[in-house]
Amino acid sequence: MKAHGKVWKFGNDINTDEIIPARYLNTSDPDELAQHCMEDADPDFMKKAKAGDIIVAGKNFGCGSSREHAPIAIKAAKISCVIAESFARIFYRNSVNIGLPIIESEEAAKDIAEGDEIEIDFDSGVIKNITKNKEYKAKPFPPFMQDIIAKGGLMAKVKAELKK
Amino acid sequence: MGMTITQKILAAHAGKERVEPGELIEAKVDLVLGNDITAPIAIKEFEELGIQKVFDNEKIALIPDHFTPNKDIKSAEQVKILREFARKYNIIHFYDVGRVGVEHALLPELGLVRPGMCIIGADSHTCTYGAFGAFSTGVGSTDMAAAMATGKTWFKVPESIKFVVYGKLQPYVSAKDIILHIIGSIGVDGALYASMEFTGDTIAELSMEGRMTMANMAIEAGAKNGIFAPDGKTVEYIKSRTGLPYTLYYSDEDASYIDVKEYDASKIEPTVSFPHLPENVRPAREAGIEIDQVVIGSCTNGRIEDLRVAAKILKGRKVHKDVRLLIIPATQEVYRKALEEGLIDIFIEAEAAVSAPTCGPCLGGHMGILAEGERCVATTNRNFVGRMGHPKSEVYLASPAVAAASAVLGKIAHPDELK
Numbered sequence: 288m289k290a291h292g293k294v295w296k297f298g299n300d301i302n303t304d305e306i307i308p309a310r311y312l313n314t315s316d317p318d319e320l321a322q323h324c325m326e327d328a329d330p331d332f333m334k335k336a337k338a339g340d341i342i343v344a345g346k347n348f349g350c351g352s353s354r355e356h357a358p359i360a361i362k363a364a365k366i367s368c369v370i371a372e373s374f375a376r377i378f379y380r381n382s383v384n385i386g387l388p389i390i391e392s393e394e395a396a397k398d399i400a401e402g403d404e405i406e407i408d409f410d411s412g413v414i415k416n417i418t419k420n421k422e423y424k425a426k427p428f429p430p431f432m433q434d435i436i437a438k439g440g441l442m443a444k445v446k447a448e449l450k451k
Numbered sequence: 452m453g454m455t456i457t458q459k460i461l462a463a464h465a466g467k468e469r470v471e472p473g474e475l476i477e478a479k480v481d482l483v484l485g486n487d488i489t490a491p492i493a494i495k496e497f498e499e500l501g502i503q504k505v506f507d508n509e510k511i512a513l514i515p516d517h518f519t520p521n522k523d524i525k526s527a528e529q530v531k532i533l534r535e536f537a538r539k540y541n542i543i544h545f546y547d548v549g550r551v552g553v554e555h556a557l558l559p560e561l562g563l564v565r566p567g568m569c570i571i572g573a574d575s576h577t578c579t580y581g582a583f584g585a586f587s588t589g590v591g592s593t594d595m596a597a598a599m600a601t602g603k604t605w606f607k608v609p610e611s612i613k614f615v616v617y618g619k620l621q622p623y624v625s626a627k628d629i630i631l632h633i634i635g636s637i638g639v640d641g642a643l644y645a646s647m648e649f650t651g652d653t654i655a656e657l658s659m660e661g662r663m664t665m666a667n668m669a670i671e672a673g674a675k676n677g678i679f680a681p682d683g684k685t686v687e688y689i690k691s692r693t694g695l696p697y698t699l700y701y702s703d704e705d706a707s708y709i710d711v712k713e714y715d716a717s718k719i720e721p722t723v724s725f726p727h728l729p730e731n732v733r734p735a736r737e738a739g740i741e742i743d744q745v746v747i748g749s750c751t752n753g754r755i756e757d758l759r760v761a762a763k764i765l766k767g768r769k770v771h772k773d774v775r776l777l778i779i780p781a782t783q784e785v786y787r788k789a790l791e792e793g794l795i796d797i798f799i800e801a802e803a804a805v806s807a808p809t810c811g812p813c814l815g816g817h818m819g820i821l822a823e824g825e826r827c828v829a830t831t832n833r834n835f836v837g838r839m840g841h842p843k844s845e846v847y848l849a850s851p852a853v854a855a856a857s858a859v860l861g862k863i864a865h866p867d868e869l870k
Binding site for chain 1: 517572
């Protein structure tokens with residue numbers, strides 16, 4: 288599996304209130320949530336971002352609330368991957384569970400600039416910066432999580448296990 | 452090598468003799484919690500499994516507290532999903548308006564949280580229950596759905612960081628000031644993925660309410676859980692709430708910690724977190740910020756002890772003419788106690804508004820939303836951009852004492868600035 292797109296860059300400690308403000312949480316409809324994706328971090332984000340684009344951020348991305356609406360909004364906004372120096376733990380868990388590709392790489396997150404065109408190979412963990420003609424190697428998911436992703440998310444895994 | 456209290460509880464729930472930090476385990480859960488924002492997604496996913504029963508109808512809590520009493524049609528529809536699910540699967544711990552309170556204040560009152568339990572909740576402040584010597588952590592809706600079906604979840608066993616707090620607290624300094632001070636010292640990712648274990652003679656002196664305030668904010672340092680060793684106060688609280696069994700776990704003396712932080716509590720001042728991160732702490736006395744609104748309530752500081760502190764300061768005083776003071780008892784029980792003790796009368800006399808239990812303004816839901824440029828002192832737990840309303844509004848986190856004093860003076864203040 289690969290992702291390819293233009294980068295939108297964000298700073299440290301991007302929290303779930305910035306990703307999807309609570310004023311929109313009276314619904315859980317993915318398309319409605321997507322309209323407000325990243326709104327309080329960058330009000331014009333959804334006007335600028337295109338399907339397949341990639342978010343690159345600093346440390347502790349997704350801190351704050353447990354709202355799964357945050358990775359759901361990003362996924363429904365058709366962002367193909369989030370790369371960050373580090374992720375807050377509930378956001379990390381939620382992303383794996385719903386199948387939003389996320390990658391932890393301090394090197395890539397620091398070096399990639401807004402507007403860079405990048406390509407990610409999820410199997411090898413290699414991130415190619417086409418604009419800068421550089422490559423970064425990301426930490427792979429632990430096998431346990433690869434299993435969840437391979438089965439199509441946590442609920443698909445649970446379904447398979449309940450059938451046993 | 453010994454184990455920490457967190458390792459011991461996780462090992463017991465994974466059916467293992469011992470577990471090591473970094474190990475991935477599958478653990479049984481004793482309680483699964485969701486609210487009116489997170490549970491609707493979990494319920495939808497649960498129903499898609501096509502199984503006809505939950506793992507245990509007495510071990511699931513559905514608490515509609517965020518947008519209740521419902522603020523609009525959409526949020527009413529969300530709660531309706533919880534209500535119908537609770538009826539369909541005979542979920543005993545569903546509490547509707549009139550019975551409901553802010554989840555992390557309500558569940559301990561109901562005796563649903565006990566030492567040694569393993570609890571997950573689709574709410575990040577589920578870490579509150581570490582106050583009782585339980586392992587308790589926030590998860591997302593999908594994790595909640597899977598646990599409602601299987602009674603199990605997966606964890607990566609966290610590393611532990613020990614926080615030793617010693618010394619006598621100064622007047623007006625509370626558990627809230629200690630935890631804000633700690634977050635200020637380590638940052639909002641200072642305990643990322645780790646367990647925060649609180650100990651020391653100052654901690655032993657804290658009430659159960661104070662411990663809940665501290666454990667509640669462990670997530671604001673990125674922690675997986677915050678935890679306190681149970682003691683006489685814990686057992687007394689639990690016995691007053693439930694006859695159900697519990698298990699007391701303690702960290703071994705030779706347990707391993709990735710870091711030990713020490714704090715002299717006598718040097719901690721009434722503390723305020725400036726926008727837009729809880730780590731931006733400053734002494735309240737040096738803040739000098741004029742304010743428009745004050746909120747006293749939430750899962751962090753909406754308990755009876757918090758309202759007593761506020762009432763003591765507000766008694767015989769009026770809220771500043773340019774300030775709106777909102778006081779939100781966290782549960783119906785807290786509300787009734789406040790009424791019986793005459794606190795509500797003091798609040799109304801001071802010209803504060805008192806509302807039904809709700810998370811309301813804490814997350815910018817309803818009941819006190821800020822306009823552009825407005826500033827609020829809140830006893831809540833987050834001051835992110837737009838947290839309480841307009842993206843250009845500001846939230847300053849503080850204790851009930853600082854919040855009440857600030858409401859009277861019209862600016863962020865140390866309570867001893869009151870005449």
